[in-house]
Amino acid sequence: MMPAGALLLGYLLGSIPFGVILTRLAGAGDLRRIGSGNIGATNVLRTGRKGLAAATLLLDLLKGAAAVWITGVVFPGHEMLGAVGAFIGHLYPVWLGFKGGKGVATLMGICVALAWPVGLVFAVVWLGTLALLRISSLAGMLAAISAPVAAALFGRFDLVILFVVFALLVLWKHRANIDRLLEGSEPRVGSRG
Secondary structure, eight states: HHHHHHHHHHHHTTTTTHHHHHHHHTTTGGGSSSSSSSSHHHHTTTTTOOOHHHHHHHHHHHHHHHHHHHEEEEETTTTHHHHHHHHHHHHOGGTTTOOOOHHHHHHHHHHHHHHHHHHHHHHHHHHHHHHOOOOOHHHHHHHHHHHHHHHHTTHHHHHHHHHHHHHHHHHHTTHHHHHHHTOOOOTTTTSSO
């Protein structure tokens, strides 16, 4: 019962589509009909509202962390299941017909909550790549890949397999971006396209 409860609690928290909610409340329309149709912060940025994009990023990050922390309080010892639920909830939210985001911000929140040094490495890789190359998808994928590597380097072998699975899911959700990267047509942040 406790494992199922932890998964469900994490899923419900992770499935809150903050990008969709914020853009609707701000009168920016249905995010799923804008740009890439993705519900994450990068697509919110395409509405031209940087504040909304920043809020989406922060809330998606916080829901990943909150799912781990709240699960730990309600179902002690089942934080990793809360993390799994939150991540799957963000990628496949029931409220949006199981069509969710790509998981980068939510994964960072999970990393921070489960092992803050891993979260720090994740943030440095994500923000550093974004600053250097201005390619959001590449920054997110490299950050996701850094999580299991950092977990191993910090001796958190209990998290390595979990983070490998999460990184593979992030790559799967970015498969169209990977195709565009290989073609050289992936847009940069701040450019039109």
